[in-house]
Amino acid sequence: MKKSLIGLVSAVALLATPAVAADKVKIGFVTTITTPAGAMGRDMVDGANIALKHINNMMGGKQVDFIVEDDGFKPEIGKQKTDKLVKQDKVDFVTGYIWSHVLLASRKSALANDTFMISANAGPSPVAGKLCHKNFFSSSWQNDQNPMATGEVMNKDGIKKAYLMAPNYAAGKNMTAGVARTFKGEIVGKDLTKWGKDMQLDFSAELAKAKAAGAEAIAIFYPGPAGPAFIKQFDQAGLGSSMKLYTMFTVDALALQRLQKANLKGVLGSYNTMFWAPDLDNAVNKKFVADFKAKTGRYPTHYAAQSYDAIMLIKSGVDAVNGDLDNKDGIRAGMKKANFPSVRGKFRYGNNHFPIQDFHLRQVKADANGDWFVSYVSTVTKDHQDTYASKCKMK
Amino acid sequence: MDTTLLAAQLINGLQLGILLFLLASGLSLIFGIMDFVNLAHGSLYMVGAFFCATITDWTDSFIIGALLAIPATAVIGFLVEIIVVRKLYQRDHLDHVLATFGLILVFDTTTQMIWGPDGLVVPLPAWLDTRVTLFSDIVLPTYRIAIIGVGLAVAAGLWLLVSKTRLGMRIRAGASNRDMIGALGVDINLLFTLVFALGAVLAGLAGMMIAPITEASVGMGNGIIIVAFVVIVIGGIGSIKGAFAAAMIVGLIDTMGRSYLDSLFKLFMSNQNAETSAPAISAMLIYILMAAILAFRPQGLFPPKGR
Numbered sequence: 001m002k003k004s005l006i007g008l009v010s011a012v013a014l015l016a017t018p019a020v021a022a023d024k025v026k027i028g029f030v031t032t033i034t035t036p037a038g039a040m041g042r043d044m045v046d047g048a049n050i051a052l053k054h055i056n057n058m059m060g061g062k063q064v065d066f067i068v069e070d071d072g073f074k075p076e077i078g079k080q081k082t083d084k085l086v087k088q089d090k091v092d093f094v095t096g097y098i099w100s101h102v103l104l105a106s107r108k109s110a111l112a113n114d115t116f117m118i119s120a121n122a123g124p125s126p127v128a129g130k131l132c133h134k135n136f137f138s139s140s141w142q143n144d145q146n147p148m149a150t151g152e153v154m155n156k157d158g159i160k161k162a163y164l165m166a167p168n169y170a171a172g173k174n175m176t177a178g179v180a181r182t183f184k185g186e187i188v189g190k191d192l193t194k195w196g197k198d199m200q201l202d203f204s205a206e207l208a209k210a211k212a213a214g215a216e217a218i219a220i221f222y223p224g225p226a227g228p229a230f231i232k233q234f235d236q237a238g239l240g241s242s243m244k245l246y247t248m249f250t251v252d253a254l255a256l257q258r259l260q261k262a263n264l265k266g267v268l269g270s271y272n273t274m275f276w277a278p279d280l281d282n283a284v285n286k287k288f289v290a291d292f293k294a295k296t297g298r299y300p301t302h303y304a305a306q307s308y309d310a311i312m313l314i315k316s317g318v319d320a321v322n323g324d325l326d327n328k329d330g331i332r333a334g335m336k337k338a339n340f341p342s343v344r345g346k347f348r349y350g351n352n353h354f355p356i357q358d359f360h361l362r363q364v365k366a367d368a369n370g371d372w373f374v375s376y377v378s379t380v381t382k383d384h385q386d387t388y389a390s391k392c393k394m395k
Numbered sequence: 396m397d398t399t400l401l402a403a404q405l406i407n408g409l410q411l412g413i414l415l416f417l418l419a420s421g422l423s424l425i426f427g428i429m430d431f432v433n434l435a436h437g438s439l440y441m442v443g444a445f446f447c448a449t450i451t452d453w454t455d456s457f458i459i460g461a462l463l464a465i466p467a468t469a470v471i472g473f474l475v476e477i478i479v480v481r482k483l484y485q486r487d488h489l490d491h492v493l494a495t496f497g498l499i500l501v502f503d504t505t506t507q508m509i510w511g512p513d514g515l516v517v518p519l520p521a522w523l524d525t526r527v528t529l530f531s532d533i534v535l536p537t538y539r540i541a542i543i544g545v546g547l548a549v550a551a552g553l554w555l556l557v558s559k560t561r562l563g564m565r566i567r568a569g570a571s572n573r574d575m576i577g578a579l580g581v582d583i584n585l586l587f588t589l590v591f592a593l594g595a596v597l598a599g600l601a602g603m604m605i606a607p608i609t610e611a612s613v614g615m616g617n618g619i620i621i622v623a624f625v626v627i628v629i630g631g632i633g634s635i636k637g638a639f640a641a642a643m644i645v646g647l648i649d650t651m652g653r654s655y656l657d658s659l660f661k662l663f664m665s666n667q668n669a670e671t672s673a674p675a676i677s678a679m680l681i682y683i684l685m686a687a688i689l690a691f692r693p694q695g696l697f698p699p700k701g702r
Contacts, residue, residue: 034503036612038512168674191657192670194678198618201609204407204539205653212400225514229609236519236536236608238526254513258610262516 024065025318025325027311028085030078030106031096033070035197037224039254040098040303041070044120047304048095050291051311059315060323067091071102073197078102082109092325093118095310098223098303100124100143100170111135114328116317116335120310121303123354124170129391132352135328137335139310140302141275142354142386143171147178147248149273149359149380150219154246160185163215163243165206165230167195167222175221175248181387189213201229207237219246227251228258235266247272251364253299256372268372270364275355276305276344277362277376284341299373305343316340352392356385403533404654405647410539412646413546417601418619419626419638420553421594427633427699428566429587431480432488434495436598436623437616438502439475443468443599444611445506448515457520461603465596472595476588484587499617507613514612523607542604549600550639557635566590625685631695640696645681652677 029048031041045068057064067089071078078099085091086109094110095118097103103122110117116135119127123142127133154162162185166172172192180187189209194200210218218239222230227250234245251259251272259267278289278299288308292300300308313335320334321327338349347357359381362374422436446467451460475498483494525537557563568576569586577583602616609615626645630637656677660669688695 033512034507035614036512036514038507038613039514042512168671173671190670191653192674193653194674197614198621202411202605204410205404205650208400208403208407209654212397212403225610225612228516232516233536233608236524236538238534238536258514258516262518 024063025059025314025323026065026067026089026091026093027314028082028089028091028094029066029068029096029307030071030081030085030094030102031068032073032098033068035073037073037098040224040301041096043254043301043304044096044098044307046292046296047288047300047307048120048311050288050295050304051308051315053291054287055311055315060318060321062318062323068096071099073099073102075099075101075105079105079109082106086110086113086115091115093314095120095139095314096307097122100174103127104170107131107133107136116314116328116331118310118313120306122171123174123386125174125386125388128352128354128386129388132392132394134332134353134394137313137349137353138355139313140306140355141357142388143174144178144181144388145384145386146273146275146359147175147219147221148182149361149384150246150248151179151182152380153271153273153361154179154217154219155182155184157217157244159183159217159244161188161214161216162186163188163210163213163218164190165203165210165218165220165222166192167199167226168192169195172221179219179248183219188215199226201226203230203233204237207233207239210243211237211239215243217244217246219248220250221248223249224254227255228262231255231259231267232262232264235264240266245270249274249302251374252301252303253278253373254301256364256374257298260372268364268366271377272362272374273359273380274302274362274374275357275359276302277360278373280344280360280376282343282345285343285345288343299371309340309342309344312340312342313338350385350389351394352386352389353394354386354389356383358382359384399532400654402530403535404650406529406533406535406543407539408647408650409643410542410646411650412643413543414601414605415619415623415626415646416550416639416642417546417597417604418623419630419642420550420635421597422620422623423627423630423633423635423638424566424590425594426627428569428590429484431484432491432495433480433594434492434620435475435498435502436594437618437620438499439468439472439595439598440602440616440619441502441506441611441614442471442602443596444517444602444606444615445510445515446599447603448517448606448611449510451517452515457517457523457607460517461600464599464603468599469592469596472592472599473588475595476591480591481584481588503614503617510611510613512613514610515606516610517606519607538607545600545604549597550635553597553635562589622681625681627695628685629688629695631698633699634695634697637695637697637699644684648680648684649677652680 031044033041069081093116097119098121100122111133118137121140128142164176166175191206317331317335321330347355350356360379361377363377365375425433446464447460450463451457523538526534626641630641657673660673
């Protein structure tokens with residue numbers, strides 16, 4: 001009774017006066033809207049908006065104010081935008097963050113100002129280990145986790161000689177290290193290529209090297225527009241017959257849209273690993289994917305799924321304190337429980353606030369309408385925790 | 396050393412050089428002859444790629460797409476010259492830089508508004524999407540060989556145009572003394588418009604040819620235009636011959652750096668350091684070369700005669 005009275009009073013207050021900042025839950029969202037990687041950012045914003053719609057834009061009885069900022073694919077701009085959100089807009093949470101180097105540059109701006117930071121994609125190793133922080137949470141994964149699952153799959157496939165390729169930045173190094181940690185064969189070569197706004201998109205020299213090294217398989221990490229470019233050139237060079245292609249965070253809904261347009265059938269039937277799939281069988285995911293497709297006309301990527309989860313995670317924290325945003329300890333305790341409807345199903349948080357979760361094998365298939373998507377096949381690793389958690393001093 | 400790999404990398408370097416030449420030749424003509432700094436040259440590269448991608452999508456033929464995108468890019472070149480660039484010739488270089496930087500933003504935003512942030516793929520026709528085998532064991536995508544062929548043909552055509560035709564004579568004369576050629580009754584405005592449109596077509600052609608390998612994406616020209624400027628500084632501003640030689644040098648250095656620098660570094664540093672520093676250093680190599688050229692031969696390798 002008392003609660004509903006408060007609700008009524010606050011509703012009246014909301015109607016009577018123009019909304020003041022303190023009445024709202026303010027969430028800042030830093031992602032890449034411009035540059036060729038802008039499609040990834042758009043997918044994240046779309047995913048977050050589906051979540052906001054599902055919760056009627058309300059958390060803990062308060063309206064949500066959702067502010068999107070563009071990092072322009074640059075660490076220094078990401079940091080500036082985080083500063084702006086924290087100091088000028090006085091947000092309660094910052095989230096988003098596709099890129100590990102942007103996240104690493106921005107984290108202090110949020111955490112030093114007692115603002116919660118939730119990474120909806122990037123999971124660089126320092127943040128999971130030594131630099132772990134009580135107010136930092138991940139709604140995605142630590143960078144090494146998925147590549148470790150890929151290494152396991154390569155072992156099962158009997159690969160003896162592998163070549164690794166990734167962009168030359170924090171996440172690229174984590175990804176290749178992750179594969180190397182579980183892969184039991186020989187790594188015959190490795191290339192880290194130029195990354196950023198003017199990333200390298202022509203891999204002719206590297207593909208020639210991989211072939212000359214006698215690799216049986218090539219494992220790559222190329223998120224965003226570089227992925228389809230790589231796969232096209234791999235196909236154009238005719239390497240598919242002599243080399244098996246393993247991808248990490250490369251073949252997603254955005255890449256498949258492009259590859260299907262280019263009619264690159266070589267990618268159909270190929271495998272990759274991920275913590276989630278659009279057809280992962282749980283009620284939350286079904287609703288999310290159906291609504292996302294209805295709104296945008298395309299399959300969601302993992303970027304969208306993680307952004308959906310980031311909003312739901314924040315809601316679980318704000319709900320736990322009934323909207324009392326000054327109760328940071330309460331919000332943190334609420335979020336730490338991972339007690340929210342996640343598209344990946346049930347999971348829990350480790351001491352470093354990274355998910356302990358399953359990783360699945362997925363295969364590229366055509367759906368009933370002929371659209372290509374990545375479909376769940378089997379679960380590769382269960383309850384997987386990243387290896388950096390032991391370096392984090394938090395309990 | 397593996398000679399097959401070396402040969403394959405030489406051809407890869409040549410192909411990158413050809414693309415750079417197409418961009419740099421137009422840039423060099425515009426800079427050298429009209430004394431106009433055009434930062435937005437990379438935007439015309441992007442426009443060419445998007446036109447080609449769209450027309451290829453409509454007609455299901457990459458060849459028709461490229462053939463129709465060439466005049467379409469020329470039209471954009473004409474419009475940009477007439478509406479914006481023409482008013483800037485009398486101003487100094489800083490104004491050129493400011494105005495054409497503004498043009499980049501206009502082009503990027505307009506492209507994103509029309510085509511969205513996704514980028515467009517350009518499928519190759521089946522007969523180009525094959526492999527050729529050279530010297531019995533070097534297997535290369537046919538399309539990359541085709542790029543080299545088209546680029547060399549364009550280079551030859553450009554050389555004929557500039558050195559053997561009346562238009563080429565006027566272009567060279569205009570570069571030497573603009574007022575005098577105007578006094579002799581040549582319509583210098585028309586001439587400059589033609590040169591600008593020619594530069595636009597060359598840049599657009601480079602964009603069309605790279606699109607099937609990467610894709611047409613917003614801002615795709617903004618990184619490569621820096622490299623094109625490096626090429627014309629090394630080659631000598633205003634010189635087609637210089638642009639050609641420097642583009643080949645830059646293409647080869649970049650490819651060779653990416654291929655062999657990490658193995659070289661591993662000889663004297665830890666594997667991990669070599670793996671991270673090699674790509675950074677190989678991206679720097681061409682700038683180191685440019686700095687050396689500026690220090691020892693500031694006019695470039697092949698400066699145009701008579702200036």
